[in-house]
Amino acid sequence: MTEDLSEDLSQKLRQLRDAGLAPPVLDSIKRRMRKLERPVNLMEVCGTHTVAISRAGLRQILPPGLRLLSGPGCPVCVTDQQDIDTVIELAKEPGMVLTTFGDMMRVPGSDSALQSEKAAGRDIRVVYSPLDALKVARDLPDRTVMFYAVGFETTVPMVAATLEMAEKQGLSNFWVFSVHKTIPAALEALIHMEGARIDGFILPGHVSTIIGANAYKPVLQGKVPAMVTGFEPLDILRAVDLLLAQLVEGRAEVEIEYTRAVTEEGNPTAQQLMAEFFEPSDPRWRGLGIIPGSGLMLRERHFRHDACRRYDLAAVRSRLPAPNKLMAACSCGEVLKGALLPGDCKLFGRACTPAQPVGPCMVSSEGACAAYYMYERHRQQGG
Amino acid sequence: MEPRILLAHGGGGGASHRLIQEVFYRYLGNDILLQGNDAAVFDVVPGKLAMTTDCFVVQPIFFRGGDIGKLAVCGTVNDLAVSGARPLYLSLGLIIEEGLPVELLEKVVASIAAACLEAGVKIVTGDTKVVEKGKADQLFINTTGLGIIPESVRVGGEMARPGDLVLINGNIGEHGLAVMSERAGINWETPILSDCAALHGLIAEAMEAGAVHCLRDPTRGGLATTLNEISRQSHVGIILEENAIPVSGAVRGASEMLGFDPLYLANEGKVVVIAPPASAKAILERMRRHPLGKDSAIIGEAVAEHPGLVALKTAFGGERLLDMLEGEMLPRIC
Ligand code: SF4
Numbered sequence: 001m002t003e004d005l006s007e008d009l010s011q012k013l014r015q016l017r018d019a020g021l022a023p024p025v026l027d028s029i030k031r032r033m034r035k036l037e038r039p040v041n042l043m044e045v046c047g048t049h050t051v052a053i054s055r056a057g058l059r060q061i062l063p064p065g066l067r068l069l070s071g072p073g074c075p076v077c078v079t080d081q082q083d084i085d086t087v088i089e090l091a092k093e094p095g096m097v098l099t100t101f102g103d104m105m106r107v108p109g110s111d112s113a114l115q116s117e118k119a120a121g122r123d124i125r126v127v128y129s130p131l132d133a134l135k136v137a138r139d140l141p142d143r144t145v146m147f148y149a150v151g152f153e154t155t156v157p158m159v160a161a162t163l164e165m166a167e168k169q170g171l172s173n174f175w176v177f178s179v180h181k182t183i184p185a186a187l188e189a190l191i192h193m194e195g196a197r198i199d200g201f202i203l204p205g206h207v208s209t210i211i212g213a214n215a216y217k218p219v220l221q222g223k224v225p226a227m228v229t230g231f232e233p234l235d236i237l238r239a240v241d242l243l244l245a246q247l248v249e250g251r252a253e254v255e256i257e258y259t260r261a262v263t264e265e266g267n268p269t270a271q272q273l274m275a276e277f278f279e280p281s282d283p284r285w286r287g288l289g290i291i292p293g294s295g296l297m298l299r300e301r302h303f304r305h306d307a308c309r310r311y312d313l314a315a316v317r318s319r320l321p322a323p324n325k326l327m328a329a330c331s332c333g334e335v336l337k338g339a340l341l342p343g344d345c346k347l348f349g350r351a352c353t354p355a356q357p358v359g360p361c362m363v364s365s366e367g368a369c370a371a372y373y374m375y376e377r378h379r380q381q382g383g
Numbered sequence: 384m385e386p387r388i389l390l391a392h393g394g395g396g397g398a399s400h401r402l403i404q405e406v407f408y409r410y411l412g413n414d415i416l417l418q419g420n421d422a423a424v425f426d427v428v429p430g431k432l433a434m435t436t437d438c439f440v441v442q443p444i445f446f447r448g449g450d451i452g453k454l455a456v457c458g459t460v461n462d463l464a465v466s467g468a469r470p471l472y473l474s475l476g477l478i479i480e481e482g483l484p485v486e487l488l489e490k491v492v493a494s495i496a497a498a499c500l501e502a503g504v505k506i507v508t509g510d511t512k513v514v515e516k517g518k519a520d521q522l523f524i525n526t527t528g529l530g531i532i533p534e535s536v537r538v539g540g541e542m543a544r545p546g547d548l549v550l551i552n553g554n555i556g557e558h559g560l561a562v563m564s565e566r567a568g569i570n571w572e573t574p575i576l577s578d579c580a581a582l583h584g585l586i587a588e589a590m591e592a593g594a595v596h597c598l599r600d601p602t603r604g605g606l607a608t609t610l611n612e613i614s615r616q617s618h619v620g621i622i623l624e625e626n627a628i629p630v631s632g633a634v635r636g637a638s639e640m641l642g643f644d645p646l647y648l649a650n651e652g653k654v655v656v657i658a659p660p661a662s663a664k665a666i667l668e669r670m671r672r673h674p675l676g677k678d679s680a681i682i683g684e685a686v687a688e689h690p691g692l693v694a695l696k697t698a699f700g701g702e703r704l705l706d707m708l709e710g711e712m713l714p715r716i717c
Contacts, residue, residue, distance in 0.1 A: 019626075019698035057701015233699055374701040378620070378689040 018234070022061075026238045030063050032244035039065040041197050042243055043190075043338050044175070046157045046204035046361040047074030048231055054375035056233035062240070068369035069338030072186050072288060073204055074105045075151045077368070078335060081327070082283040084180045084360075085109045085320045087148050090177070090311060091122045097140060098124045099133035100148035103364045108357060111321040129159070130162035130176075136175035146175040146307050154206045156180050157270035158295060159273065160277040163298075163305055175307035178297055181283060184209050185294030187226075188219040190337065198338060200243035202236065205258045210274075212266025216254045223252055229260035277302055286360070287333020308344025326351060330359035335368050342372040349377055388483045393513030406489055407475075407509060410496040415472070415507040423507035425472065428531050435459060436527040442715045443523050444491065446565040446576035448557070448577030449651070451524055452491035454717060456498035457581045457651060458602070459528040464583035465598040465654060467538045468591070470502060475509040476525040481516045491522065502581035504528070542596040543617035545687040548663040550656040552585060552670055553578070553678035554631045555606050556638065556645030558652070562716045564637070573633045580652035585673045589654075592669035593662025599655050602717060603648040607705045609655055610693045614685075621693045622675030623683035623705065646695075647708055649716050657685065 033040065037090060038149060044050055050070045053059060056129075059068055072078050088109040091098045098114070105115040105126060118124040123143075130147050137145035149159050159176060164255045165176045183204060190196060203216060208228040219224045225246035229239035239257045256262050274296070283295030298306040329347055334340040342348050342361070352358035354370055361367035391398040408417065408585055414703045415423050437458050444451040454474065463470040476496065479488065499506060562578040564570075585686060586598060597617070599608035606628070630645050638645050652675060658666050670676035693705040 019700070022699050055697070056695040057695075057698045057703045058699060060701045061699060200699055219586040374706050378694050378704045379702075 006257050019139065022237055025234070025241050026061060029066070029237070029244060030239050032241065032248050033066055033247050036244065039067070040199045040241060040244065040247065041067045041069055041338065042200045042202055043069045043071040043198045044236075045073040045187065045201075046207070047072035047077070047364065047368070047371070048206070049073070049202055049229065049236060050368050050371045051202070051366055052073060052231050054371045058233060058236060059376075066240070068202075069198070069341075070335065070371075071086070071201075071338060072190070072285065072336040073152070073183065074361070074364050074366040074368070075155075075181065076107060076366075077332060078149055078181060078186075078285045078288070078358060078366035079107070080286050081110065081323070082284065082317065086313065086316055087177060088112050088114060088354055089316050089319060090146065090307070091117050091124055093311070094142065095142070095144050095145045096123065097136060097145045098122070098148060099127045099136055099145060100124070101128075101150065102126045102325060104148060104150055104358065106363045107360045108327065108363075109321075110324045110327065130159045130163075134162050134166055137171050141173060143173060144175060145173055146177055149176050149178045149180055150375065151180055152204075152207050153210045153274070154300040156274050156278060157210060160273040163277050163302060164273070166305060167302075168374055172304060174305055175310055176298060176305055178278070179283065180278065180296040181285065182280075182294055182296060183221045184211070184216050185291055186285065186288065187216070189286060189288055189291045189294070191220075191224055193337060195339070196337070198224060199247060201241050202243070203228045203254075205230050205261060208258065208262045208266065210267050210270045213254050213256050213262060213266045215266065220254050220373060221252070221260060221361040225252050226254045228254070228256040228258050228262050229269055230261065246277070272363055285336075287336040325360055332359040332361040332369070335361055342369040384485050386485055388479050388481060388488060388513055390481050390513050392477070393511055395698035398650050399511070402511065405533065406485070406492050407511075410489075410492045411475070411499070411506045411509075413505045413507070415505060421471070425507065428471075430534055432609070433463050433466045433530045433532050434527065435462040435466070436525065437462060437704045439516045439524040439526070439717060440520070440715055441562060441717050442520055443562075443565050444487070444578055446562050447574050448561050449496050449579035450491060451522060452494035453473050453498045454579055454650045454651060454658060455524040455526045456495055456502060456504070457579050458717060460502045460583055461528040461600045461651075461654070463528045463530035464581075465538075465600050466530070466532065467536040467598065468532045469505045469529040469587070470528055470583050472507045472529045473499070473504050474527040475506045476587055477509070477511045478519050478523040479511065479513045480519040480521050481513055483521055488522070489543040498581065502583060513586065523708060527547070536590065536596050537704050538590075538595055540597055540599060540613045540616040541641075543613055543619050543621075543685045544596065544659070545619055545685050547596055547657050547659055547685040548681050549621060549623070549683040549685065550658065550663065550667055550679060551606065552582075552654055552656075554629045554634065555601070555650055555653060556630060556634045556643075556648035558650050559605070559648030559713055560634055560637055560717055563641070563713050570638055571633060575633050575637060578643065578650055580675055582652065582654050582675060585670060585675045586654060588669050588673055589656055593665045594667065595656055595657060595658045595662070597655070597657035601655055602651055604708060605645070606653075606655065607644075607646040607693065608707055610705070611707045613655070613657065614693050615691045617685070618690045619685040619687065620689035620691070621683055621685050622702075623693065623695045625668040625698050626693050627680055627682045629678045629680050646705065649713070651717065697706050
């Protein structure tokens, strides 16, 4: 690694972070808002965008009447409570080695959390990639190694590639518990939800590199303006401006601001890999309920690695603890729909903080509550 | 001397004696140390005494811009200096891993001697222990420092007031990145050097130039953590201007590549000065004339709003909170 490389990279990023380029975009945003003469709600679907917006302080420089709402694009946050409790219960199965991404360790279950189970002696391991989980399975042939697969289309291809490898290597002790979800179906559900007031979508960048802008068209084209957007502050400002342009012109199209990474078609290799191993399912989302076709489960022919088929989930669920009172007061579901801002939750910053989260939106660094707590809570003190 | 440190060098016998004579006395000898008694004895100067102690476990022990010895002197000298004290005496405790080449130890002790000379302090007492191979990592150092605070001086983390201005004496993030890069074996084309330096001279000049409320060295946890501590202690809010905070291009680029935020990276030669607006300008000018303060800048102010919290005015004109980090960003950097 040389400084050349870092200079080059930082130069490119610097151009996008160059706050000096923001004023003309902001002026244009203001002009369009004046033309529209009404409040506008734009939803940033993806948690990475929420963090970028909070970090750059973009909310305060946008004209009044233009609101950015956080959406259901943080995979940890949208995981249903029953799934969380089920996995905690599965961790207690004899011989089980549960592997998962770090954030899931801290997500509160109704009466436990994976990190508490680990402390109590269950074999639960944090991995950085499903491939690490596969390695655990190879090293411990006598154990059941289950990967708790949480994520959107961004992470699914990697899990599919891992499954492919497991089959090649004939590893019969590697299992995947898939709570994977897909973004376009969730957006469709959101716009049809009662009281939805979303005038435009800032669409995720990473997910879109895989599925391409075309994947949103059946759902959004002609209904709600949408913009696939990069992660730098200037990307986001430009996307806001382009979405307002659509509103002014009365269009509702799926467009790409993030052209340096995203195409209309996406990544066909990754899509094929996903389709080989997964098929659509009808999962329950936190706050959004059951959304048909918005999940991904293992195809039947790969049942040898499907933890959902290996265990009698109905029996496991019958053992689950009753919902807990504090958690019932968590408004994550409303936050994920853009119906509430994190600060509107009674528990925000009081009973619920990143050190002691009540809901998953406060656990994941990409969760809306965590982002508001981390970057914007000083404004909620009345300061 | 043997080429490597043996357990016997810490045993109190002949080998220990040789090590003391040939390494420690040779480099660090002064009137008080050479008294050779169980405790150093010296006269007390009028004023308030300030005392501080710090352990150093940095790995690697040599890095660009410094080494564990220089760090052990500067770190403790700076802790005294930011308390408003004139640093006078240090103790030096070493825990050495068996097998350390004596040549390396000598290099470290020579560096300690050079740093003491520069800081105008004396090592007046010390101790050495040797532990079996694998029970320590080359060399750990503890230094304790004594200094005198003149009667007239009163600074402290609890003294910031709304309206006060926040100053820093130059580019942030260099020490943390220098050590981290060394450890990861990354050679930046423009090397990033640790800023490790004794700040007592600069601080004395700043205090001479005008009234100062708080002084603190933003070491572990960086500028963001230090200002959070001060805002809590003083019950004030602090607002920083992102554009005003000095960061070198090399540190900015490297941080971006490695995913660090310079605001949270450790410094070993930086001091945050918080001063009332009436004196801040004069202090800034004086700091800029000092070799360790050429890039000094006013980077923010204390406010009555959001007491205990630090906010950053971003380059985009928005504002966000600059929180304390949970956990450690980089281990063993000092
Ligand atoms: S602040 Fe906590 S309890 Fe409230 S919605 Fe967010 S995660 Fe749930």
